[in-house]
Each structure stands twice: as C-alpha cells, then as structure tokens.
Amino acid sequence: MRVSSATTPLVRLIVVSILAGLAVAQAAPAVLAAPDIKLDVSQAEIRRAKPGRVFHVHPQIGGAPANAKAFRIVYRSTNLKGEPIAVSGTVIYPAAPGPSEGRDVIAWAHYTTGVAGRCAPTLLPNLSGTIPGLEDMLARGYVVVATDYEGLGLPGVHAYLVGVSEARSVLDSVRAARNLAGAHATNRFAVWGHSQGGHASLFSGELAAEYAPELKLVGVAAAAPATNLVDLFKAQKGSIAGNSLTAMALLSWSRTYNLPLDEVLEEGVDKRFEKVAESCIQSISQMLKMLQLARPLRKAFLKADPTTIPAWRELMQQNSPGHAHIKVPVFIAQGTGDVTVNSGLTVRFAKELCAAGTPVTLMMLKNVSHGFAAEKSAYAAVNWMRDRFKGRPAPNDCGR
Known part of the structure; x- marks a missing residue:
C-alpha cells in the first residue's frame, strides 16, 4: 500500500x-x-x-x-x-x-x-x-x-x-x-x-x-x-501531524501537571482540540479520522506558542533527555x-x-x-x- x-x-x-x-x-x-x-x-x-x-x-x-x-x-x-x-x-x-x-x-x-x-x-x-x-x-x-x-x-x-x-x-x-x-x-x-x-x-x-x-x-x-522537545515542537508547528502531536502533549500535560489550557488555546477550539488529542492512531481508520478532525486546527488552534510560555517551555526542557x-x-x-x-x-x-x-x-x-x-x-x-x-x-x- x-x-x-x-x-x-x-x-x-x-x-x-x-x-x-x-x-x-x-x-x-x-x-x-x-x-x-x-x-x-x-x-x-x-x-x-x-x-x-x-x-x-x-x-x-x-x-x-x-x-x-x-x-x-x-x-x-x-x-x-x-x-x-x-x-x-x-x-x-x-x-x-x-x-x-x-x-x-x-x-x-x-x-x-x-x-x-x-x-x-x-x-x-x-x-x-x-x-x-x-x-x-x-x-x-x-x-x-x-x-x-x-x-x-x-x-x-x-x-x-x-x-x-x-x-x-x-x-x-x-x-x-x-x-x-x-x-x-x-x-x-x-x-x-x-x-x-x-x-x-x-x-x-x-x-x-x-x-x-x-x-x-x-x-x-x-x-x-x-x-530536545522545545526544538521538536517548534519544528512541527503548523502541520497537521505537528498540531496533533502538540494537542496530545498539551492535553496530557495539562492533566498531569494541572496546567490551564486557556493561555495557549484559541477560544472556542476546546471540543475540537480534545477530539484530536484523544484520538488513537493505531489503525488506518483511526488515522483517517484523526486527519479529518485535525484539519480545522490548521487554521485556528493556538493563541500562543507553548515553547515561548515559561511554564510550558520549562516542562519541555524538563522532559528532554540529557x-x-x-x-x-x-x-x-x-x-x-x-x-x-x-x-x-x-x-x-x-x-x-x-x-x-x-x-x-x-x-x-x-x-x-x-x-x-x-x-x-x-x-x-x-x-x-x-x-x-x-x-x-x-x-x-x-x-x-
């Protein structure tokens, strides 16, 4: 295939x-x-x-x-x-x-x-x-x-x-x-x-x-x-794959570290964001579904770059090996x-x-x-x- x-x-x-x-x-x-x-x-x-x-x-x-x-x-x-x-x-x-x-x-x-x-x-x-x-x-x-x-x-x-x-x-x-x-x-x-x-x-x-x-x-x-997670997220910014990866990380870290999402997410994208972030990508059908869900995030997703916000950037650095x-x-x-x-x-x-x-x-x-x-x-x-x-x-x- x-x-x-x-x-x-x-x-x-x-x-x-x-x-x-x-x-x-x-x-x-x-x-x-x-x-x-x-x-x-x-x-x-x-x-x-x-x-x-x-x-x-x-x-x-x-x-x-x-x-x-x-x-x-x-x-x-x-x-x-x-x-x-x-x-x-x-x-x-x-x-x-x-x-x-x-x-x-x-x-x-x-x-x-x-x-x-x-x-x-x-x-x-x-x-x-x-x-x-x-x-x-x-x-x-x-x-x-x-x-x-x-x-x-x-x-x-x-x-x-x-x-x-x-x-x-x-x-x-x-x-x-x-x-x-x-x-x-x-x-x-x-x-x-x-x-x-x-x-x-x-x-x-x-x-x-x-x-x-x-x-x-x-x-x-x-x-x-x-x-290096800071550079990794910077490199992926804007692509469907990058936005999906970022959505997963932001949702997971917001729950793991109890960080609010409102400082990084555009207003009104919460539901679409959560659907993408909670998607599994283990099968072709799941993959296609995630691609469809993620497309709107290409236009409006983040109101601020997480790599520039101290709390989120610190987590990226903390979770980078080395x-x-x-x-x-x-x-x-x-x-x-x-x-x-x-x-x-x-x-x-x-x-x-x-x-x-x-x-x-x-x-x-x-x-x-x-x-x-x-x-x-x-x-x-x-x-x-x-x-x-x-x-x-x-x-x-x-x-x-």
Whole structure:
C-alpha cells in the first residue's frame, strides 16, 4: 500500500506498523477473562505491592509469533508524584523451556499511539507486528517485555513524553517480567524504543541505576528518539501531524501537571482540540479520522506558542533527555529523510552524550523517514544489544 504524499510522517509511522502486523495469536492458559481498561485491583493492594509485582495475567491476543508465548500483564509501578499505580504491558518469551542460566530481557518502548486509555498497544489484535525485531529477539532467546506506559490500557492519565513516568513504566516492566515464572528472566536487560519510545529508552537509561538498582542495564537502543522537545515542537508547528502531536502533549500535560489550557488555546477550539488529542492512531481508520478532525486546527488552534510560555517551555526542557548521565553504551538510529524528528536534533544529542562520556553508536539511515527508522535498524539494534549482553566492547562513534 502506498501512503499518499499528503499524509504526514507521524501518520505514516502508524500505517507502517499496521501493515507490518502479521501477528499469529498464540494459545495460552486462560488465566482471566479478556482484558479491557477496567482496573480490577484495589488501591489498597496497589499500595501494599512492591514495584514490578504482577497483579493479573491474561493471554495476549496477537502477541506471540510462532514458538513463543505472550501474556498481557497488570503490574505495579510508580507515577510522577511517587505514588503507587498499576500499569499494563505484555511479556513475550520463547515457548521452549527456559535455560538454567535464565533469559536476558529486552524492554520495548513503543512510539506514539495516543493519550487516551483505549490507545494501549496491548489492546491491539496485532501487537507482535508493532515491535520491530521481535522475532529476531525471540530467536536469540530473549524475553521481550513491552509496557503500555502509565495511563494507557488502564484508567488514569497518560503522561505523554513525560520522561520519568515513561522510564518508571519501562523499568518496572522488567521487574514484572522477572516475576513471571515461565519467563525465566534474569536481572540483565537492554531497552529498545522508537520515537516516543526512544525518548522513554533514553530516560530509562538515565534513571535505571537509581530507580532499579537490582537490575543490570547493559545498553540503550533508540530509533529516531524525541530529544530536545522545545526544538521538536517548534519544528512541527503548523502541520497537521505537528498540531496533533502538540494537542496530545498539551492535553496530557495539562492533566498531569494541572496546567490551564486557556493561555495557549484559541477560544472556542476546546471540543475540537480534545477530539484530536484523544484520538488513537493505531489503525488506518483511526488515522483517517484523526486527519479529518485535525484539519480545522490548521487554521485556528493556538493563541500562543507553548515553547515561548515559561511554564510550558520549562516542562519541555524538563522532559528532554540529557539531565543525567547514561552510564551504559547507547545505540541511536536516525533517518536522514525524517521530517518528524529532524536528524540534526538527533546528531546534536548524540554529540552531547559523547561529551558526557557515554559511548555512542550512531547509525544514519540514508533517506529513511521517521516511520521506517526502527524497522530499518532493528536487525542492527538487536545485534548491538546481543553484543552488550555478551560483554563485548561497545563500538564508539564519538570523536568521528
């Protein structure tokens, strides 16, 4: 299927993921009824639990390729305020008996799917098709765990592009995988993410040692990651994709940080704004609906640029990775044809990592757009993560 040139890169990303989704549903023990976005865990139980405690396990529809098992889980994590919460995700691992030494873990961090609870990847019928490199990871014997992030898949507010929230969801998903006996997961893990998930991966690298010291992070891999959010939002200003991204971020941050929207939104656009902001972009029909809803925002949407308003700009800076040192090697893939995450921003961030002493492997993908960055780099990323698990010296492009 050819995507029209009028369709923006953000939306093309979703189309690519959909067309890649040739998942085969794997039979699994019927532990509980089919999942939905209801939370069947009491607040008291959540408060008592340790991070990573698994509350519920469901068979994951569309989550497992051949010779693998997949389960949707609800596990304990921590929100931005430090409060205990429940988060959903999926754990996928080889169907064969686990080796005596256990299986190392790769935590997948997904790209933007929306900010409404129903937009969770684990609610998709073809989840396995949305994780680049999944079959290769399973063939190498890894456990793959994929969080929905806070507020997706369960009641609550999705803290979109809020680095600490994303990282805690990712890190606690690794803890949760270790609590599933059938997974045989070790405490060694790598993180692999795309776009929003690249942002989550980088923050996971920054927070891992402090937040989850019992886990051993060996490497961080990110494809077309969101880095400098101020510049990212500036670059996207005015396009349908950019306005949709901005709408999602503003709605999420207004709820996460209790910020009023009236200082940034034009009068009378509230309802249209909320419809766009709460759209899911996981299927072609949802994509087309969002495009239709977003068109009026091209003319009248913001009465002020959020990047120039101190409170909003501060949040963008606060949620841009780079505030803490990443102590493990980093792999970054970036398409030169990406107009959603400009390659210059990514190269600049890679140089900042180098200056801080982090070994960086930078894979530039000639003429590759945003939507294909993870797909085109997945094989290299999995090989790179394999070498980190094996303890081989990390290649380093710093200084080139």
